[in-house]
Amino acid sequence: MSTAETLEERSSVEERAALRQAAAEFTRREIAPHLQEWEDAGELPRSLHLAAARAGLLGVSLPESIGGSGGDLLDTIALQEGMFSEGASSGLMSALFTHGIALPHIAAHGSPELVDRYVRPTLAGELIGALGITEPGGGSDVGNLRTTAVRDGEEWVINGAKTFITSGTRADFVTTAVRTGGPGAGGISLIVVPTSTPGFTVDRKLAKMGWHCSDTAELSYVDVRVPAGNLVGEENAGFWYIAEQFVVERMALAIHGYAIAERSLALTHAHCRERSTFGEPLIKRQVVRHKLVEMRRQVEAAKAYTYAVAEQYVAAGGPNEQVIAAACLAKETACNAATYVCDQAVQLHGGTGYMHGTEVERHYRDARLLPIGGGATEVLTDLAAKLLGYTK
CATH class of the missing domain: 2.40.110.10 (Butyryl-CoA Dehydrogenase, subunit A, domain 2)
Structure with missing residues (x-):
């Protein structure tokens, strides 16, 4: 590897770290204080889209030539990880970044007029x-x-x-x-x-x-x-346009999966250190420690696999059969992790975890949609079987 390539990679790592930090700060400031209010209202305010655009978050991974901020799927991961780390919910991310599924087909194949009428204003936070x-x-x-x-x-x-x-x-x-x-x-x-x-x-x-x-x-x-x-x-040609974007959507849901699991694990770890039962902190009980370790194992496995597939996608310059199959598996792995970890988070929080408005309760409910959205697990498993040659 040349020195120039090493410097370029280091720059990308530093830029993604800065993006992750900026996304986390935006979430602490603009989202966390209001999220339960928006949950109860059943929608996000349009002003949040404008705020996210001003913060440079809406255009991540979309070309600068159409009003985006540039970057690739690895930048999307950095953005989402930063927001989830500070308590953003899967539902909030789906609503705030719906343009991630509404715009790519227009950006890739639409006329300049359609780009000007719909893509640019949406990335500016003016349209949804x-x-x-x-x-x-x-x-x-x-x-x-x-x-x-x-x-x-x-x-x-x-x-x-x-x-x-x-x-x-x-x-x-x-x-x-x-x-x-x-x-x-x-x-x-x-x-x-x-x-x-x-x-x-x-x-x-x-x-x-x-x-x-x-x-x-x-x-x-x-x-x-x-x-x-x-x-x-x-x-x-619409089916093919849809199919080429499905990989990114499924990868985004994989990120949702391991990220809300990782956040739920962090909340549960803190709770188990602070909560005492029968005169001792929960963390002193072996069964609790073992649950936390298993939660961590599943988070790390899902995260590592999702990163590996994202790197494959970026290196290939887009979807191919191998990447499409791998994305199906990454989504399933991360969704399974979210389902398990969020369930255990509620369990270890006890009655508190079952209360409406508790963050782990929110992640528990949100996690259940992930194996359904973006292609049900059963459908994607069968698709992967065909792509991997496991059918007649």
């Missing part, structure tokens, strides 16, 4: 975007979605429904997956739909077990007319 893929009864079966878009002159006419849409009640636009061609994956396109368009309706705000501060909606499209220019990239 959502991604509309999942349909009632459809789940993870993206290739068979039924929402249609029919060309009528210089407009697309859209009819259908979407559900489980993150930030759906606050969104100014929805990057919507529609069927413009024949059956199967080859007939899907992506079209940007402003939520102010006649015929677009937020049917209801969905109440959930966790992710309380992340508003989630059911949407309907009834003869919604949008300009033909709102098509993202090529007609009938």
Whole structure:
């Protein structure tokens, strides 16, 4: 390795450490004092998006040429780790960074006009975007979605429904997956739909077990007319655009998983040192120490594997079959760690851990969504089996 490469790597490490610290400070100052209020309200204030943009957080890992801050998936990890370390919840991160799933397709394949109208203002904190893929009864079966878009002159006419849409009640636009061609994956396109368009309706705000501060909606499209220019990239190429971004989404959820587990472990460690039962601190009991060690083992394993896959992704310059399969495994590993560690955190906190508003209780509820979101574990395991050659 050359001296120049060594210096470049050292600079990247230092920059990511600074980003992690800045994200942690932003969370302490702007998020932690208000998070329970937002949890109870069921949504985040739009002002938080503006504050995050001013702090330089919204554009991380998106190109500077479109209004981002530059960087790659490893920078995203640094950002998210910093925020989770100071108590940001998985639900908050999903709502504040929904543009991470709403914008990449537009950024990679959209026209300069679409970038100027939607990407730049969103990264400035002025707009909120959502991604509309999942349909009632459809789940993870993206290739068979039924929402249609029919060309009528210089407009697309859209009819259908979407559900489980993150930030759906606050969104100014929805990057919507529609069927413009024949059956199967080859007939899907992506079209940007402003939520102010006649015929677009937020049917209801969905109440959930966790992710309380992340508003989630059911949407309907009834003869919604949008300009033909709102098509993202090529007609009938939408499935492939979606697929190429799924790796980053699944990696983000893997980060959610090990990071809320790591935070829950830290809170539990502190609690076990401070809490006394039968005249002794909990930490003096062997069974408690062994639980903490197992929690730590699972956190470290999930974190190391996620980092390894992220480095593969960055080195490859994007997704390939090996990285796609590895991302599926990283997500499952981290989700399993979150499920176990957050459960044990509640257990070791005792009655306190079961109280609404206790941080470990929030992480426990939020963790349950991770094996479902971004592709259910069962679906991703089968996908990995195919990519790894474990099928006939």
